[in-house]
Amino acid sequence: MEEAVINVPLEKEEYIINMGPQHPSTHGVLRLVVSLRGEMVQNVEPHIGYVHRGIEKMCENLTYAQIIHLTDRMDYLSAHINNEAVCLAVEKALDIEVSDRVKYIRTILSELTRIQSHQLFWATYGMDLGGLTCFFYGLRDREMILDIFEETCGGRLIVSYNCPGGLMNDIHPNFQKRTKDFIKYFRKTLPEYDRLLTGNVIFRERLKDIGIINREDAIAWGLTGPVGRGSGFSCDVRKHNPYSAYNKVTFKEILYNEGDSLHRYQVRMDEMWESMNIIEQLIDNIPEGPYAAKMKPVIKLPEGEYWQSVETARGELGVYIVSDGNKYPYRVKFRSPNFVNLAPLNKLAAGFKIADLVAINGSLDLVIPDLDR
Amino acid sequence: MEFSIYDLTSFTHWIDSSLRASMSPGWAVAVEMIIIGVALLVFYALIGLFLVYAERKVCALMQNRLGPNRVGPGGIFQTVADLVKLLFVELVPIKNADKILFNVAPFIVIIASVMAIGALPFAKGLHAIDLNIGIFYLMAVSSMGVIGVLLAGWSSNNKYSLIGAMRSGAQIVSYELSVGLALVTMVVLAGTMQLSEMIEAQRWGWFIFKGHIPAVTAFVVYIVAGTAETNRGPFDLAEAESELTAGYHTEYSGIKFALFFLAEYINMFIVAAIAATVFLGGWMPLHVFGWDGFNKVMDFIPPFVWFLGKTFGVVFLMMWLKWTFPRLRIDQLLTLEWKYLLPLNIFNLLLMATLVLVGWHW
Numbered sequence: 001m002e003e004a005v006i007n008v009p010l011e012k013e014e015y016i017i018n019m020g021p022q023h024p025s026t027h028g029v030l031r032l033v034v035s036l037r038g039e040m041v042q043n044v045e046p047h048i049g050y051v052h053r054g055i056e057k058m059c060e061n062l063t064y065a066q067i068i069h070l071t072d073r074m075d076y077l078s079a080h081i082n083n084e085a086v087c088l089a090v091e092k093a094l095d096i097e098v099s100d101r102v103k104y105i106r107t108i109l110s111e112l113t114r115i116q117s118h119q120l121f122w123a124t125y126g127m128d129l130g131g132l133t134c135f136f137y138g139l140r141d142r143e144m145i146l147d148i149f150e151e152t153c154g155g156r157l158i159v160s161y162n163c164p165g166g167l168m169n170d171i172h173p174n175f176q177k178r179t180k181d182f183i184k185y186f187r188k189t190l191p192e193y194d195r196l197l198t199g200n201v202i203f204r205e206r207l208k209d210i211g212i213i214n215r216e217d218a219i220a221w222g223l224t225g226p227v228g229r230g231s232g233f234s235c236d237v238r239k240h241n242p243y244s245a246y247n248k249v250t251f252k253e254i255l256y257n258e259g260d261s262l263h264r265y266q267v268r269m270d271e272m273w274e275s276m277n278i279i280e281q282l283i284d285n286i287p288e289g290p291y292a293a294k295m296k297p298v299i300k301l302p303e304g305e306y307w308q309s310v311e312t313a314r315g316e317l318g319v320y321i322v323s324d325g326n327k328y329p330y331r332v333k334f335r336s337p338n339f340v341n342l343a344p345l346n347k348l349a350a351g352f353k354i355a356d357l358v359a360i361n362g363s364l365d366l367v368i369p370d371l372d373r
Numbered sequence: 374m375e376f377s378i379y380d381l382t383s384f385t386h387w388i389d390s391s392l393r394a395s396m397s398p399g400w401a402v403a404v405e406m407i408i409i410g411v412a413l414l415v416f417y418a419l420i421g422l423f424l425v426y427a428e429r430k431v432c433a434l435m436q437n438r439l440g441p442n443r444v445g446p447g448g449i450f451q452t453v454a455d456l457v458k459l460l461f462v463e464l465v466p467i468k469n470a471d472k473i474l475f476n477v478a479p480f481i482v483i484i485a486s487v488m489a490i491g492a493l494p495f496a497k498g499l500h501a502i503d504l505n506i507g508i509f510y511l512m513a514v515s516s517m518g519v520i521g522v523l524l525a526g527w528s529s530n531n532k533y534s535l536i537g538a539m540r541s542g543a544q545i546v547s548y549e550l551s552v553g554l555a556l557v558t559m560v561v562l563a564g565t566m567q568l569s570e571m572i573e574a575q576r577w578g579w580f581i582f583k584g585h586i587p588a589v590t591a592f593v594v595y596i597v598a599g600t601a602e603t604n605r606g607p608f609d610l611a612e613a614e615s616e617l618t619a620g621y622h623t624e625y626s627g628i629k630f631a632l633f634f635l636a637e638y639i640n641m642f643i644v645a646a647i648a649a650t651v652f653l654g655g656w657m658p659l660h661v662f663g664w665d666g667f668n669k670v671m672d673f674i675p676p677f678v679w680f681l682g683k684t685f686g687v688v689f690l691m692m693w694l695k696w697t698f699p700r701l702r703i704d705q706l707l708t709l710e711w712k713y714l715l716p717l718n719i720f721n722l723l724l725m726a727t728l729v730l731v732g733w734h735w
Contacts, residue, residue, distance in 0.1 A: 025615040130700025136436040
């Protein structure tokens with residue numbers, strides 16, 4: 001039988017390779033159809049949807065308390081922050097003020113989540129560029145945070161610790177001590193990351209001036225998180241629209257104007273320091289109080305539209321809930337940072353080499369299940 | 374007949390004379406060739422297995438892990454188990470592949486490395502063939518492997534493989550120059566290309582100490598270029614698993630893949646062995662002129678231990694490089710060679726020639 005021939009308009013001397021859905025450096029089931037000329041990338045076409053589970057549609061048949069457990073499965077590296085987004089939206093709709101204790105704990109856990117996500121980014125980014133050793137260093141330190149999660153939340157990756165009105169249960173007695181131990185340890189270990197990778201001349205030369213996007217374009221494409229801030233777009237939701245306890249702490253928004261892969265990487269490295277600062281400001285001052293507000297057994301939001309955005313490790317996650325007064329939402333829409341951050345990939349990578357495509361794709365730090373939802 | 378592990382010449386001569394006593398000279402040579410061939414192949418396989426195990430352990434050391442520790446004490450039989458597994462893996466036929474070239478490619482890679490290993494001096498008297506152009510021969514045969522890599526990439530009917538093979542071609546053609554010039558620098562110092570004479574010249578000081586700055590520079594350049602030539606470490610662009618899945622050997626499975634894998638490790642051994650022979654004195658023990666007691670102690674260690682010790686020292690250095698550095702990009706790789714290493718090398722060669730002419734090297 002003749003094989004089907006797919007005709008793709010190509011220029012002379014161009015050819016197409018298919019990266020993914022199974023490929024070591026697409027971080028999941030992202031498929032990139034890459035037109036190449038020699039080693040030079042001419043065009044990148046991302047094909048998504050390989051882990052589409054219809055989370056937004058499923059939400060329409062679930063109660064608000066149940067929706068939270070689905071949001072873990074979107075950006076699994078920012079699981080706690082995703083939970084928090086839905087909880088904040090529901091609390092906003094019901095006009096519930098949670099106790100300061102809840103706010104503090106949520107903020108600390110959010111920052112721990114951010115650190116472990118950036119650690120994993122660091123680990124896998126080194127691997128994308130061929131330095132396999134950082135993977136083990138990154139995961140070794142991430143394990144400590146996961147242990148803290150395990151003790152307090154029960155889960156390690158998919159924590160599901162938030163519920164509308166507060167938290168599932170109170171923090172573990174060891175929580176404060178272990179978190180402080182971790183910060184003490186990580187303040188010593190983070191410079192090790194820089195010595196192994198950041199300061200390496202090969203690493204810097206690989207990333208410098210690769211995949212540049214300037215501030216105007218970053219705003220036009222809607223890039224958020226470290227990708228936007230690497231281009232000088234001040235987009236930190238924690239700073240501009242503080243939620244939970246972020247208005248009680250002082251921290252710096254990391255901004256670089258260069259907009260290349262190296263500075264997207266650098267934003268994340270610096271953010272780990274800032275996250276540690278935030279945790280240190282809060283960890284000793286967790287106020288006494290109830291860990292959850294009294295809620296009705298069945299939560300019904302008043303009719304209307306509600307929006308809440310939070311800063312996940314990858315950018316701005318927005319939760320948009322339309323309620324018709326039922327116990328199920330009428331429509332839920334998640335504005336996921338990964339989907340938006342993937343969009344300019346072609347613009348970033350065209351004209352660079354295939355090795356740079358891997359570096360650029362890695363510097364966007366995509367989590368594909370969040371992208372497909 | 375008395376044998377000594379410090380000088381195996383008498384042992385090899387005894388084999389030769391006893392063979393000649395019992396058969397015609399032609400047959401004796403034929404039998405000797407078979408003995409040498411079998412011995413080399415056995416050594417080849419053992420070194421391959423050991424190096425794979427060593428790489429796993431070294432990489433585990435670098436990465437805060439234990440490495441293989443289940444099969445046998447300390448996991449020493451892990452590579453044997455893997456080899457057995459590879460022998461039983463199905464050889465997947467590739468659609469639209471160039472069958473002949475596809476099957477020939479792994480053998481070219483293997484043959485190149487076997488030919489190189491045959492000319493290495495393992496110990497005093499344990500040297501299969503002592504060519505008067507030994508260095509030249511080693512360089513010539515060790516660069517043949519790239520033909521196999523190119524054929525593998527070309528015949529696989531896979532674009533990733535093709536990119537990997539083309540990268541490998543560009544890389545080896547470039548870095549061959551640096552390897553060659555670094556060795557030529559040492560040939561200038563030694564005044565000979567014969568490996569046995571080079572080693573003998575290092576009796577009272579290895580070349581890396583004797584040759585002052587040019588020798589050290591040549592050693593560094595040789596390690597960098599040699600690593601690049603074996604497609605390893607920060608220069609593994611030909612297989613670059615994060616970009617090209619596995620580069621030129623993507624489509625190979627089972628024992629054919631094992632041949633590529635084995636050849637890569639043997640090539641690393643060969644590069645390290647040449648470095649040990651040319652820069653670090655081969656099997657010659659460390660001698661310091663005037664320290665008689667110290668020299669006696671050093672002489673007590675058998676020559677093949679010296680040789681293997683130095684070689685594995687260099688191998689460890691190469692593994693260390695591999696597990697520390699991220700990979701270069703193809704344009705950076707070529708820039709490094711043509712803009713930095715090559716001019717440095719030529720200058721270094723002139724410097725060495727000047728040193729030798731002035732006579733400062735002894």
